[in-house]
Amino acid sequence: MANLIFLLPLLASTQGFLFDVITNHLPHTVCYGDLGCFSNGPPFLSTHRPLSVAPHPPAQILTRFLLYTRENPTVSVEQVISADDLTISGSNFQGSRATKIIVHGFTHNGHRMWLQNMTRELLKHDDYNVIVVDWQHGATIPYEQATANTRIVGAQIAQLVNKLVQVASAQTADFHIIGHSLGAHICGYAGERIPGLGRITGMDPAGPYFENTDIQVRLDPSDADFVDIIHTDGGGISNLGFGVTQELGHVDFYPNGGVQQPGCATDAVDKLGATSWTAITHLFDYYAEEETLACSHERSYMYFTESINSQCPFTAWQCKSKAEFDKGHCVRCTDTTCAVMGMYADKSQPRGVFYLDTEATPTFCEYTYQLNISSVNKFDGVLLMTLQGTNGTIGPIQLMKKNEVHLGSEIISLPFRTRVDVGDAERLTLQYEKINTPFISGTFPDDWHLLGISLFRADQDQKVRFCGTYHAEIDNHNATSFAVRGTTC
Known part of the structure; x- marks a missing residue:
């Protein structure tokens, strides 16, 4: 009986709480x-x-x-x-x-x-x-x-x-x-x-x-x-x-x-x-x-x-x-x-x-670019890029997450982003790293022949082209640099 008397207030308060919850x-x-x-x-x-x-x-x-x-x-x-x-x-x-x-x-x-x-x-x-x-x-x-x-x-x-x-x-x-x-x-x-x-x-x-x-x-x-x-x-x-x-x-x-x-x-x-x-x-x-x-x-x-x-x-x-x-x-x-x-x-x-897109840590803001490359022959590998501008330099940046295969006579568009504002682009350096893909790598040359390169800065809707890219060769494991057209050519 004593225990019951002790529990009565608790039961009453619990009922009151449930009633309030339901009515609310x-x-x-x-x-x-x-x-x-x-x-x-x-x-x-x-x-x-x-x-x-x-x-x-x-x-x-x-x-x-x-x-x-x-x-x-x-x-x-x-x-x-x-x-x-x-x-x-x-x-x-x-x-x-x-x-x-x-x-x-x-x-x-x-x-x-x-x-x-x-x-x-x-x-x-x-x-x-x-x-x-x-x-x-x-x-x-x-x-x-x-x-x-x-x-x-x-x-x-x-x-x-x-x-x-x-x-x-x-x-x-x-x-x-x-x-x-x-x-x-x-x-x-x-x-x-x-x-x-x-x-x-x-x-x-x-x-x-x-x-x-x-x-x-x-x-x-x-x-x-x-x-x-x-x-x-x-x-x-x-x-x-x-x-x-x-x-x-x-x-x-x-x-x-x-x-x-x-x-x-x-x-x-x-x-x-x-x-x-x-x-x-x-x-x-x-x-x-x-x-x-x-x-x-x-x-x-x-x-x-x-x-x-x-x-x-x-x-x-x-x-x-x-x-x-x-x-x-x-x-x-x-x-x-x-x-x-x-x-x-x-x-x-x-x-x-x-x-x-943003960066993973502050500062979060990024500048967005797109590199467009037209080529003559086949490509099997990854491409690294360094970009030099009036405000600074970025790179080398690996533009491809994994090796890519391209058959030539096409335009490869490679968007990339960076938190660094390089300013006006002055020089671009590309490095080709050929990957030996099973069964097909033997049919791909060790050097990559280009027709043209353009760089598009998306936030300013601004495009620049580069000198000396027509039939330029980028050898496997080597880097080749190109100046912006209108600066030194």
Whole structure:
């Protein structure tokens, strides 16, 4: 009997918890003053979001707006503002400046290092108002509750922006909201409440509970005058991909195909294995584990941050698929086929889907070239190249991943990328390494006879040709150099 009496409160609390869980998932509406009412019914309840809850009240989410300017650029001197006249008038916010608002995602907070890095680069770039949205108390587990809380945070951002327009004479067109993961969809909820919002950048918008949902549920092009998306971790839940694959913006960038980024684990098995190993070697360091598991997901904000002050333009090309892009079929850069990923995406005219490749480590941006070689006779081997320009030299680079066989009288197109800007090309050196392929190598000569060589720099749509290439010979294991036509010939 004593044991039963002891268990009664536990059973009652368990029943109460289960009742709350069940009722919270039933379609209902909650209202939070000036922010309005929020239902967890359709379209927020659907086959793509089978579990839907109502958002927590603002008093539980405790959203904070952290203002940084060139007058107070760091965390130690940040200013907390809100949608009231006194905090705005008493701050360094100036309506004459353009404003960047940065929103973190699931499990993060407003003081994460990537937010500080992005803020620093923005203030280095120009005299902005930078506002970091800290909604850490609403971004915790369970994930389904965090997805619901994004709607409140979006409404609060809209409330703040509209107050800044009213009190500080700011212009909505001068606001740019930048969000990562769940934060990207928060940007959308804010944008639908801000008429004439200038721009939204979605950095790998969260996929689970958002992919293929109604436009009221997710970020979409109607949420701002310009919406650009950086996809880095698609592939769906089976691949432990945290980002969306579907197009969400006026311009959608898919660096490295938008699924798995260089230097990150390749699939679900690799991600779990790498995360487990990191947990052991870093003594269960949460941040190290997160960095491993969400490596591709987090690359999106790294790319954007680098793009702010980079001399390398993060040029991307419109293409039907990543496979076509990898073949070098889409590297012509025109007013309608090229766009720039990151900070300057709004300076490009084209709209649609764009591809580019990046490096595996910072700096991530690459310059894209394509070497075109026409030859007379057969080729069986690999080709190495060194390129010298006015700004530097790259190479030798192996242009073929493995030996290739070419039968002559054809043009071989070899795309390659480098993080070094060599400037204007001056000299090209090629080295032919013949491979003894069984059964056929004897029919292939040891020297390779050329007809012509051209080098195409894709981001500038610039082509150069080289001197002395007509019927030039490149002997096996030897290097031959060619000067750019017009310089010394």
